[in-house]
Amino acid sequence: MTVFLVVVIALGWFISYYYDAQVILYVAIIFALVMNVTSYWYSDKISLALAGAKPASSEQYPELFRVVDNLSITAGLPAPSIHIIEDSAPNAFATGRDKEHAAIAVTTGLLGMMDTNELSGVIAHELSHIGNRDILLQTVVVVLVGFISILANIFTRGILGGRRSSNRSGGGQLGAILFVVGIVFVVLSPVVAELIKLAISRKREFLADASGALLTRYPEGLASALEKISAYGSPMLRANTATAHLFISSPFGAKSVSGISKLFMTHPPVGERVAALRGTDMNMN
Numbered sequence: 001m002t003v004f005l006v007v008v009i010a011l012g013w014f015i016s017y018y019y020d021a022q023v024i025l026y027v028a029i030i031f032a033l034v035m036n037v038t039s040y041w042y043s044d045k046i047s048l049a050l051a052g053a054k055p056a057s058s059e060q061y062p063e064l065f066r067v068v069d070n071l072s073i074t075a076g077l078p079a080p081s082i083h084i085i086e087d088s089a090p091n092a093f094a095t096g097r098d099k100e101h102a103a104i105a106v107t108t109g110l111l112g113m114m115d116t117n118e119l120s121g122v123i124a125h126e127l128s129h130i131g132n133r134d135i136l137l138q139t140v141v142v143v144l145v146g147f148i149s150i151l152a153n154i155f156t157r158g159i160l161g162g163r164r165s166s167n168r169s170g171g172g173q174l175g176a177i178l179f180v181v182g183i184v185f186v187v188l189s190p191v192v193a194e195l196i197k198l199a200i201s202r203k204r205e206f207l208a209d210a211s212g213a214l215l216t217r218y219p220e221g222l223a224s225a226l227e228k229i230s231a232y233g234s235p236m237l238r239a240n241t242a243t244a245h246l247f248i249s250s251p252f253g254a255k256s257v258s259g260i261s262k263l264f265m266t267h268p269p270v271g272e273r274v275a276a277l278r279g280t281d282m283n284m285n
Contacts, residue, residue: 044103047095052238053083053105075127080104089236090229093246094126102130121222128211134204201245202268223277230270
């Protein structure tokens with residue numbers, strides 16, 4: 001988060017320098033703070049709405065409620081609200097600003113495909129995200145990445161339009177260097193921000209897998225669930241890049257990716273996650 005704040009301030013400073021308008025820096029900082037506060041209080045509602053999740057009924061989904069309640073007690077967490085996504089693709093995610101205001105959403109495809117042990121593994125994974133405060137971190141990161149992209153887009157549009165303050169046009173060699181460095185910085189900053197967001201997401205997925213395995217004491221349940229989710233392959237009906245990293249597996253469909261392309265994945269490869277879980281299983285035994 002410190003890196004993102006530094007990037008936002010640096011972008012705001014350079015754009016304000018380029019246009020000789022210090023007010024741009026102040027606006028950028030204020031807008032970033034407002035966006036953070038808004039995302040903190042309403043992140044769960046926004047995420048659930050984007051995914052098309054609806055509140056679940058305990059009468060209609062008694063097994064799901066039983067699993068969530070039992071694992072919440074085991075984890076020492078308040079039971080989150082439960083939501084259903086009408087989608088044949090198996091998937092799930094957790095959202096909210098803290099453990100007292102958390103929600104878990106699962107697809108109908110997941111419920112129809114998983115046995116009790118596998119469902120418990122998935123729910124334990126999502127509860128681990130809540131317990132580890134991942135849901136808040138990921139929401140703030142998404143907002144900051146989006147804001148950096150907006151700033152970069154404003155500046156690049158200004159360059160293409162040729163609008164630059166006359167006070168900065170004769171800055172000599174130093175001005176030219178600052179201009180080139182600033183161009184590179186503005187063009188690359190959204191890419192770097194996105195890579196940091198994806199790296200954070202992947203790291204927290206491994207942690208949630210491990211925490212979930214410890215919660216159920218049966219890593220094979222989650223490992224088997226991940227294999228089933230990966231084997232389905234097809235994307236969700238309402239797959240969205242803004243919330244993709246929240247899901248237990250990519251909503252765009254699992255693909256075998258290796259090499260440098262891993263940098264642009266919202267989730268670690270399923271094979272690596274399954275191998276880590278089964279290694280944990282061996283250690284427990």
